[in-house]
Amino acid sequence: MVCPLMGIVLVGNLEESARKASRWFLEKPPIRNLRDWAISFSLWPVHFTTSCCGAEFAAASCPRFDAERFGFLPFLSPRQTNLLLIEGTLTRKMAEAAKIVYQQMPEPKFVILMGVCALDGGIFHNSYNIVRPHELFPVDVFIPGCPPRPEAVARSIIMLQRKVRNSKYIWGDGHEPKGED
Amino acid sequence: MEQSSLTFRYKELERAWDGEKVYEVFIGPQHPASGHMRFIVRLDGDIIVNVEPDIGYVHRTMEKLAETKEYIKSIPLFERATIIDSNNITLGYVRALEKLLGIEVPPRARYLRTLLSEINRIASHLYGLGLAGIFINHSTMFMWGFGDREIWLQLAEELTGARLTHTYSIPGGVRSDLPQDFKDRALKAIRYMERRLKDYMKIFFNNPVTVARYKDIGILKKEDAKRLGIVGPNLRASGVRYDARLVEDYGAYREIDFEVPVREEGDALSRLLLRIDEIKISMDIIRQVLEKIPDGPILAEKYLRLIPPKLRKTMEETGRVKFPGLFASLRPPPGEATARVEMGHGEVFYHIISDGSPKPYRVRIVTPSFRNLLLLRYLPVGHRFMDFPAIYGSVDYFPPEADR
Amino acid sequence: MSILSSVKRHIDAISTGLKYLFASSRMTVRYPEYSITLRDNYRGMIRYYKDKCISCSLCARICPADAIKMYRKAGEKKMYPGINYQRCIFCGFCVSICPADALEHTPVHDIAWESLEEMIFPPEEFGREWVSPALEEGARRVKAVFDEKRGLTHVPE
């Protein structure tokens, strides 16, 4: 019997082969479903407050709305997180930091844009100092509102969980920030 | 005061440091505190010799955008500077605009503005106290502060229709009347909060762990507070009895008895305790407002006349104000006006210059956090590094407000 | 602080914590299963009634975020408003200024989208009825109640 792994593993260098093998392993249906289920309940956003929507983001993870029920726990270091939540306006100066934070996050990683300032600028749409985050990152969910209600934040988490569980994201693809400024 | 004491010996505030022994720690802009701000802290061993706040991460160019928008559109614009305290920050702009337009506000509207301002102040203080708790890793205080804040947000939502961005005060009045059961609900909330504040004292403010972290840290002397032009609770905790509510005639504060709390110590703990005192005073003001609020219109007669009778009828039924079409292009006469309003964080200052067109020629806004920024540079010098979060927490700095 | 008073305060703090451990006052709304009913005056998603609209364009003129635009079909004179939820800040100025009551807030504000294109509503789609996705999925409605002992609680309607 020929191991199905043979064709994948026994080409290229060792590092490459190991990565291929792990991907093959993780994409196999029962494991893949388990993996997606586990990821969907451990969406850890990085504590990266870009603007005033942070007040509602905080309210979402506080007693009344308690987003931790979804396995959604704000975490301090980008190295241990997999979700970047842009909370409101992203200014040009902050965009530099956002890109660095995003690059530091391990895969798989997701982006939620919260508030209209992050979508199309909102009331600041003609300001000279803001950027549109969807031009920098691949975005999964957009939340309208200024600021959105904590329920809307919870809704976005549920939507992202469903997206993850339906295996809609592609592993290791399109995770480099786009654009320069 | 003597001239010499006012001279700002800018370099002397910071200890002279030896280039070789000092190292720099960069905090932020992604940091566990409120975020969106960077500090460049220079340390000699564990002692802070210099802090350089690097702000501008949330600079959204409000002053420029205000010049491109009609007057009324700037109300939601400036509101976004401090959404946790939104009625207070817009009230300053609305007051300055009313001075330019020469409008008198009906008494009921003034009382309603006061009511929402005080609800906002409590919510803003609870936000600040919650953050002050998490800065020293006291997550109970954080959860309590943010949890109890929801009560006041719920009250504000019932009054205005939005959780944070109320856009409530408009030139000549307010946008909606008191809901039927509001008084009853507000009084319940106040009674709950009064009991709850005692538990706050036990679990946080009298807790020896907290006291050890906050007491005698970051002392701001009365003279220095005056010299640096500090505003708000940070100023009053240093013994200066100054509050824009006493200064500017806005809202119903002239008709209400209230004390402005003052503390003498000027350290971080007294700055926090002063906010507790202010919450108590604010609840007292809300009680008085609900007691004394007069009947009558909530929009100035001048604008009420412009609304068609059919709409005026629906206005009375729903309690929500319809705008006259004139609001889309308000034209104040040429001139200038200033206004000061006391926010939760301190005094906000507006200066509007009008040239007679529907858009302002220049709007200047100086927010309390921007003025208190000097504290973050002045207070931590000489302290240990881990006192820095405590000092930052006690100042109640809100970056979007400072950067505008 | 003397040692005695310090010990007393430690005990105070711990006993307060224990008190809330046993007599907890939970205020959490378990969102997708329960949904808070917002009041009628809540400024949520905006609904447009085309039959009432008089094409005065005041809503577009007062919109602070330039979210409402007047859509004019080629060859037609009348214009109708459409909204861009990528920008709407829910200030409600358009609803307040509308002289014909053609715009109305709905108490729905827990919507999120997966793409930006879905968020622009020309006049034809601006009139759609909004339903909270949680209620669609069968959430139970709760309302906020103030309680002197427990602060904010939520009871089913």
Added chain:
Amino acid sequence: MNLREKIEEKLKDIATSIEYPRPDLIVIAVNRDRIMEAAQRIVELGFDHLASVEGVDLPKENAIEVIYHAESYEEELRNTIVELKTRVARDDPKLQSLINVWPNALYLERETWDMLGVVFEGHPELKRLLLPPWWDDIPPLRKDYKVKVEGIIVGTK
């Protein structure tokens, strides 16, 4: 002697004009080389800190007006704001820094430099404050820095 008389007596020899546009506002205009002297005299009257420093661009008159708003914590003075203003040339905007007179001008003047390009001589740290450090355009609060303004009408087919 009330405040207005005091101010007039103190400043009549250096002020080009003293106006009272509102009950709570005193506007004093001076020439740009007398600004330090005028500020010192205002401080002697008790207005010991600044509420704001702002610049107003006046392209028609080829000038930038720099306005200082001084206020006081004293009970008898706190109801009034003293506005001290002066004009500097638009192409060479230089002004003496008042940081030694009003210490909290530190960030306020720095912001005015950032936003309008007014150089305050003697200010210890004129560097970018709110704008990104790599900003190389003209200062944004000048009137010739234009931001996009959108119309309200969208044409469709």
